[in-house]
Amino acid sequence: MRLVSIDNAKNGMVIARNIFTSDGNILLGKGKALTEDYIFRLEQWNINSLYIEDEIIGEIEIDELVNEQTKVETIRITKEAMNNIRNGKMMNSEKVRKAVNNIMEELIQNRKVIVNLVDIRAMNDFTFGHSVEVCILSLLTGIDLGYNFPKLKQLGYGALLHDVGKSTVSETLLYKKTELTPEERKEIEKHARLGYEILQKQEEISSVSAHVAWQHHERYDGSGYPRGIKGAEIQEFARVVALADAFDAMTTDRVYREKKVMPHEALEYLRDTGGTLFDPEIVKVFIQNIAPFPTGSIVSLNTGEKAVVTKVSKDFPSRPEIRIIQNSDGQRLTEPMEKDLRKELTVFIVGVLDEIEAGKLLSIEGN
Ligand SMILES: [Fe+2]
Numbered sequence: 300m301r302l303v304s305i306d307n308a309k310n311g312m313v314i315a316r317n318i319f320t321s322d323g324n325i326l327l328g329k330g331k332a333l334t335e336d337y338i339f340r341l342e343q344w345n346i347n348s349l350y351i352e353d354e355i356i357g358e359i360e361i362d363e364l365v366n367e368q369t370k371v372e373t374i375r376i377t378k379e380a381m382n383n384i385r386n387g388k389m390m391n392s393e394k395v396r397k398a399v400n401n402i403m404e405e406l407i408q409n410r411k412v413i414v415n416l417v418d419i420r421a422m423n424d425f426t427f428g429h430s431v432e433v434c435i436l437s438l439l440t441g442i443d444l445g446y447n448f449p450k451l452k453q454l455g456y457g458a459l460l461h462d463v464g465k466s467t468v469s470e471t472l473l474y475k476k477t478e479l480t481p482e483e484r485k486e487i488e489k490h491a492r493l494g495y496e497i498l499q500k501q502e503e504i505s506s507v508s509a510h511v512a513w514q515h516h517e518r519y520d521g522s523g524y525p526r527g528i529k530g531a532e533i534q535e536f537a538r539v540v541a542l543a544d545a546f547d548a549m550t551t552d553r554v555y556r557e558k559k560v561m562p563h564e565a566l567e568y569l570r571d572t573g574g575t576l577f578d579p580e581i582v583k584v585f586i587q588n589i590a591p592f593p594t595g596s597i598v599s600l601n602t603g604e605k606a607v608v609t610k611v612s613k614d615f616p617s618r619p620e621i622r623i624i625q626n627s628d629g630q631r632l633t634e635p636m637e638k639d640l641r642k643e644l645t646v647f648i649v650g651v652l653d654e655i656e657a658g659k660l661l662s663i664e665g666n
Pocket residue numbers: 461462490515516
């Protein structure tokens with residue numbers, strides 16, 4: 300199984316994981332072979348990437364922090380809440396409360412699982428998928444910061460609804476594919492303050508959760524917006540969500556952004572910006588939960604071999620289990636070799652292949 304972007308999707312490729320619409324329905328099911336018609340439909344739904352079967356890589360089990368169904372359901376609820384607000388109605392806070400609870404419970408059960416930035420990526424409507432992912436990353440951080448249940452809940456609401464103000468921004472502007480003008484950027488930046496005002500009006504949402512919407516674009520050194528406040532002037536929940544939001548945005552393809560960066564690059568960026576853009580203590584806790592080389596990445600080793608990452612443990616994230624698929628002479632192995640880097644102490648990961656390089660490697664005729 301491997302991830303390909305829609306631009307590299309071809310007829311005949313077999314879908315390895317269900318692809319959902321943001322309403323929670325299956326758009327294309329696992330096992331279906333792609334056709335031109337399907338590819339067109341995926342493009343219509345703004346689906347950027349999908350998992351396909353790959354004979355050379357073989358089967359890979361991806362440990363899920365939060366079950367796919369829970370995520371899809373939360374995306375649906377977030378979309379409904381934001382649409383209600385767009386139409387001048389109240390959101391259904393009971394549903395939101397249940398969704399945050401479900402995520403929290405699963406995260407607490409799966410404490411040993413590390414974040415593999417893989418699932419959810421194959422979904423459309425990035426605002427909603429992104430909100431759920433930010434909620435998950437923020438709660439994980441909150442758990443490690445030692446928050447109790449009431450605190451986690453408040454953090455969870457704020458994180459899930461941090462971009463609720465975007466429901467007041469026109470969709471044309473939100474999904475604009477070309478560079479934004481300074482005026483348009485200003486218009487989008489209003490979502491922070493507007494989000495706060497919306498959440499303040501909702502019963503069940505506390506003021507501290509509402510502040511997350513207002514402050515999630517503020518930066519630790521005062522370089523953020525809308526007010527340019529800094530350090531402890533920014534509420535702690537907002538400092539957590541700011542980090543989760545920036546990290547997720549960086550590692551996802553978005554319409555008005557350039558290409559996403561690889562997780563290990565994003566981690567390096569966070570390490571470098573802890574203390575300037577982000578709260579250094581929160582950065583320390585946050586990065587422990589992220590796999591630098593997620594399951595399914597194709598990596599090159601100091602031995603000259605190429606391998607696919609098959610399992611990442613939270614205790615030793617930079618030393619995953621791997622499956623070697625190409626030897627140091629550039630020949631594909633007919634029998635892939637499994638290795639556990641926690642035991643092979645002289646073997647190191649020296650690079651990660653991007654999707655194009657991985658596609659080339661995997662399309663070389665076996666010899
Ligand atoms: Fe935002």
